[in-house]
Amino acid sequence: MEKGADIELRYILYRSEPVVQLIFEYNSDLIRQLKAHTAARWSTSMQCWYIYCSEFKPYHFKRFFGNEYYLHATQQNAEAILHALSGNNSDNGKISCSGIFFKPDAEKEQKMKLFRNWMISKRYSDRTVKVYCECLQLFFRFFKGKKIEEIENADLVEFNNRYILANGYSATLQNQVVNALKLFYGRIEGTGLQIDQLERPRRSHPLPNVLSKEEIARILQSIQNQKHRTMLSLIYACGLRRGELLNLKPLQIDSKRHLLIILNAKGNKDRVVPISDKVINMLREYYKIYKPRIWLFEGQWPGQKLSETSLQEVLKTALYRAKIKKPVTLHWLRHSYATHLLEAGTDLRYIQELLGHKSSKTTEIYTHVSERSLLKIASPFDNL
DSSP, X not given: OOTTOXXXXXXXXXXXXXXXXXXXXXXXXXXXXXXXXXXXXXXXXXXXXXXXXXXXXXXXXXXXXXXXXXXXXXXXXXXXXXXXXXXXXXXXXXXXXXXXXXXXXXXXXXXHHHHHHHHHHTTOOHHHHHHHHHHHHHHHHHTTTSOGGGOOHHHHHHHIIIIIITTTOOHHHHHHXXXXXXXHIIIIIOSSSOGGGOOOOOOOXXXXXXXXXXXXXXHHHTOOOHHHXXXXXXXXXXXXXXXXXXXXXXXXXXXXXXXXXXXXXXXXXXXXXXXXXXXXXXXXXXXXXXXXXXXXSBOSSXXXXXXXXXXXXXXXXXXXXXXXXXXXXXXXXXXXHHHHHHHTTOOHXXXXXXXXXXXXXXXXXXXXXXXXXXXXXXXXXXXX
């Protein structure tokens, strides 16, 4: 194994479960060792390897990697890891924060804290704050030998080539790093990078994934649980994003006006979506059975918001029972809602409002997958 590499251990909650993130520059040999000796898993959403705290053995981990790799984390994260592991591992008492952990550059930590607080004060969404801060940490860790003010535009090109492109990461991550750097150097640091010269990756234009009405019906009819069927039905019936569904409260259903009120959606925008008598009756039946206290769809305990993982598992189970083998995600239901509205003759401007799109160009992508539009086009081959 190549010596001198770093692994940063970071304690976080991932899908409501405590995990230890393993942050390191790409190393195929290390990945093989992780697979062989630990319960590490790869997360596409976090773009890193992680181990559930219940499966993480600190002393065992150090025995395999401590001699070859320098492990470090903030003192706060080090203590959090040890506290979370309490009772799960018999060897916790043999590990101390000063043993396998190391506190990183204090100046960068301070600047990152200022940046996080500034974003919170400007009311950026929790997700945006999290993503931008993680992108900056990733970037600064790559150039750990340089001070913040010494980083130049050429370093971003090197980071893109040696880290993002070399590891096959998405253009989305590359774009998020640029966004984070522009905001950080424009508002906090004020020197270093010439932010007006930072270039974004060329955008791709993928088509939205759409299910037929028959496939939607098969999915919903395969669900026996009333709560699960109501959740997926509401996503499709109103074109909701995953977070919008999970953040719904009973008072946001205006049954007299036949409206669903969506608050603080993407971009901190509110909007209303019409709901039919069929949807209202479905929600009433659900409410009689489950009687939610705070959130419309609650988790295992009363008053606890349902997790994203649980919602995804509901869809996964429904797909299996419906014998649909496409890689369907929850967002496919939203895409299908918009496309089916367009095929039914709904004006594109109304669809834009229903989806909460800021730009009409975003909504126009559905014209490329609408059967109503495509089937009107006759190939010149047919007239030969």
